[in-house]
Structure formats: C-alpha cells, structure tokens
Amino acid sequence: MKPSSRAVHAGRDLKARSPLAPDLSTAAVHVYTDLDDYDAVAKGERPGYYYGRNSNSNREMLEKAVAELEGAEAGLATASGMAALHTAMLALAPRPVTIVATRELYGGTLALLRQDFEPAGYEINFVDLRDLEAVRRAVSSAGLVLAETITNPLCAVPDLEAIATMARDRGVPFLVDNTFASPILCRPLELRATAVMHSATKYLGGHSDLVAGVVAGDAKAIGAARARSVRTGTTLSPFDAWLALRGLRTLDVRMRRHSENSLVLARAMQEMDGVARVHHPLLDGSPSFAVAQRLLPRGAGGMMAFDLEGGRDAVQRMMSRFHIVTFAASLGGVETTISYPEITSHRSLTPQERAELGVTPGTVRVSVGIEDADDIVADFAQALAS
Ligand SMILES: Cc1ncc(COP(=O)(O)O)c(C=O)c1O
Numbered sequence: 022m023k024p025s026s027r028a029v030h031a032g033r034d035l036k037a038r039s040p041l042a043p044d045l046s047t048a049a050v051h052v053y054t055d056l057d058d059y060d061a062v063a064k065g066e067r068p069g070y071y072y073g074r075n076s077n078s079n080r081e082m083l084e085k086a087v088a089e090l091e092g093a094e095a096g097l098a099t100a101s102g103m104a105a106l107h108t109a110m111l112a113l114a115p116r117p118v119t120i121v122a123t124r125e126l127y128g129g130t131l132a133l134l135r136q137d138f139e140p141a142g143y144e145i146n147f148v149d150l151r152d153l154e155a156v157r158r159a160v161s162s163a164g165l166v167l168a169e170t171i172t173n174p175l176c177a178v179p180d181l182e183a184i185a186t187m188a189r190d191r192g193v194p195f196l197v198d199n200t201f202a203s204p205i206l207c208r209p210l211e212l213r214a215t216a217v218m219h220s221a222t223k224y225l226g227g228h229s230d231l232v233a234g235v236v237a238g239d240a241k242a243i244g245a246a247r248a249r250s251v252r253t254g255t256t257l258s259p260f261d262a263w264l265a266l267r268g269l270r271t272l273d274v275r276m277r278r279h280s281e282n283s284l285v286l287a288r289a290m291q292e293m294d295g296v297a298r299v300h301h302p303l304l305d306g307s308p309s310f311a312v313a314q315r316l317l318p319r320g321a322g323g324m325m326a327f328d329l330e331g332g333r334d335a336v337q338r339m340m341s342r343f344h345i346v347t348f349a350a351s352l353g354g355v356e357t358t359i360s361y362p363e364i365t366s367h368r369s370l371t372p373q374e375r376a377e378l379g380v381t382p383g384t385v386r387v388s389v390g391i392e393d394a395d396d397i398v399a400d401f402a403q404a405l406a407s
Pocket of ligand 1: 101102103104127129169173198200201219220221222232233234351
C-alpha cells in the first residue's frame with residue numbers, strides 16, 4: 022500500500038460487523054474469570070487488555086498505525102511529545118552517555134537535555150548537524166545522536182541519511198524527531214535511523230485538539246520504552262488516542278496542502294514589505310535546498326519562518342492587523358498560525374544563544390494551514406503593508 026492509503030487504513034483489522042470508526046474504550050480495567058487467562062494477557066502471550074495504563078484498544082490502534090506508516094516493527098503512544106522523547110531517549114541510552122545534538126532544537130527538547138539529562142550525568146555535545154565532518158568527529162565518542170527532520174524554528178534539513186550511516190557504522194543509536202515532516206514526507210527508519218518520535222499534538226493529530234506523542238522503532242527498543250512508560254505512567258489516554266487516529270486518516274491530504282501552501286507563502290513573503298529573510302528548505306538559495314530536495318521529495322510540510330525588520334514591535338503590529346492568521350504557541354493544525362520563538366519555543370535560551378542560532382527579535386515561525394493559499398498570502402501582505 023502507498024503511504025496515502027496506509028494513512029487511511031493502518032492500525033485496524035476490519036471484519037464483518039466491525040465498527041468502521043473505532044469505538045472509544047474508556048475502561049480503566051477489564052474483568053477476568055480465569056487466572057491463567059489474565060496471566061497470559063498480562064504477559065503479552067494472548068491478545069487482550071487488562072489495565073488502562075498498560076494497554077488500551079484505542080492506544081494500541083494508534084501505535085500500530087504510526088508504526089506501519091513509519092515502516093517500524095512497533096510503536097508506543099505517550100501522553101505528550103515530550104514523554105515520547107524522554108522515554109525514547111532512555112530506551113536507547115539508559116545509562117549516562119554523550120548525546121550529540123544540534124542547538125537548533127525545539128526549546129522543550131533543549132530544556133529536557135539541560136535540566137534533566139545533564140544533571141543525571143549525560144553530556145551534551147552540541148554540533149551543527151549540517152556540518153557532516155563535525156558530526157563524524159562527534160559520533161565517535163557518542164552514545165546517542167538526536168536530530169529533528171526539519172529544525173525548529175528555522176527549518177533547516179540535516180542530512181539524516183549521512184548521519185544515520187555514520188551512527189550505524191559506530192553502533193550509536195540515532196533518534197529522529199519527525200514531528201515537522203510526518204511519515205508522509207519522510208520516513209527516517211528507511212534512511213536507517215534507529216527510532217523516530219513525534220509530537221502527535223502537531224501534524225499526526227492535525228486539529229489542535231489533543232496532546233500526544235508516539236515513538237516507533239524496532240520491537241526491542243519499543244519494548245524497553247513501553248515498559249518505562251507503563252512504570253512511570255506516561256501512556257496516552259484513550260480519547261486522545263482516538264482523536265489522534267481520527268486525525269491521522271487525513272494526514273496525506275493535509276501534508277500535501279500544507280507543503281504546497283507553505284512554499285507559495287514563502288515565495289510571496291520574499292517580496293513583502295519589511296521581510297529581511299525567509300526560511301524555507303525548498304526555497305532557491307536555502308542552505309538546505311539540495312538535502313531537502315533529496316530527503317523531502319514530496320514537499321517540506323507547513324513550517325517556515327521569516328525575519329521581520331523592526332523586531333518585536335513590528336511583529337506585534339503585524340499580529341494586530343491579521344484577519345485570519347492567529348498567534349498560537351503550537352503548530353501542525355489546519356489553521357495558519359504564527360509563533361514568536363523568543364517568548365514561546367525558545368524562551369529557555371539566553372538572548373545570546375538565540376542570536377547564535379539565528380533566532381532574532383524579528384523571527385516569526387509560521388505553521389501554514391490548509392486554507393486557500395491566496396487568502397493566506399493576502400492576510401500576510403495586508404498585515405505587513407506599510
Ligand atoms: C519538534 C517538536 N518536538 C517535540 C515537541 C513536544 O511535543 P508536546 O508538546 O506534544 O509534548 C514539540 C512541541 O512543540 C515540537 O515542536
């Protein structure tokens with residue numbers, strides 16, 4: 022099956038009289054009449070559910086669907102993207118090691134590395150993942166490599182294929198945050214990454230109405246991640262799993278439209294008043310253009326950014342003039358939204374760290390929605406007109 026069909030059908034096994042849309046199972050616990058039967062289900066030797074933190078039909082369906090879409094053996098759905106990242110990192114590197122990552126990560130990820138992993142004895146070696154020589158040097162002493170398919174907020178695309186090969190050659194696990202691309206646009210496991218994770222809050226769910234995460238990878242890694250997630254109680258609630266699966270069914274059409282619209286907007290913004298720079302990996306002249314064309318042949322999704330002359334005041338002025346675009350500190354929904362990394366995703370960085378990354382007081386991140394591209398472009402154009 023092609024990915025578009027897989028998004029529609031993955032994770033379910035329809036038989037005669039099955040509900041076409043899955044029932045929502047909110048039960049915290051299932052009853053049993055036979056101790057051997059309970060024992061076999063609890064050991065995973067027989068299919069079935071027994072306690073909601075351990076297993077649930079809606080969660081299981083979502084896990085199977087995302088694993089199928091990512092080309093993975095298994096999946097695990099968690100209470101948020103951060104829970105997915107945390108449990109995946111600990112599954113791949115349970116004891117303190119050196120983690121190689123770029124500084125241009127989602128701010129929450131950076132905070133997790135600094136405030137949870139570093140104090141626990143992990144070392145973080147920040148390198149520019151686009152500099153493959155620097156990556157090669159760093160990987161030789163690493164115990165985990167962490168990358169985002171498309172970086173946050175400036176939308177660079179590291180060469181995941183080259184990094185995965187270096188990591189494999191050294192036996193170092195490579196974890197990819199595939200939130201911005203989704204498995205419709207990029208499947209890092211096919212590029213030989215070890216595991217992928219998502220904030221399913223974003224494109225997988227797609228409607229800004231749930232918070233969830235998913236990890237996908239081989240059965241051993243996911244088994245370790247699942248055991249920890251069950252122990253620490255970070256598994257996903259049935260309703261959020263149900264919503265995420267419902268969103269996933271339209272992932273392919275949404276990603277196509279997000280990708281088309283973001284490129285139209287990025288090109289148009291290059292001509293708009295007060296715009297100093299536009300960041301989109303598929304713009305001619307983007308430093309990521311060649312890698313993005315190779316790794317994201319179906320489009321780069323809905324994320325882009327731009328730098329506005331005039332800093333925060335200019336951003337506020339634009340925001341107060343919007344008719345359809347709104348400010349919202351998330352992404353991946355059907356509506357076009359903007360975010361301001363200085364006070365949202367990258368607020369935990371110092372001004373100097375943000376400047377080193379290229380995140381300026383005028384940097385605005387856009388999550389381009391699925392409205393008509395003409396309406397999105399027109400709203401930015403009138404909001405920025407002098
Ligand atoms: C790239 C990326 N990874 C992970 C996360 C964390 O996901 P969640 O908010 O679902 O915990 C986010 C949230 O914005 C994100 O943008």
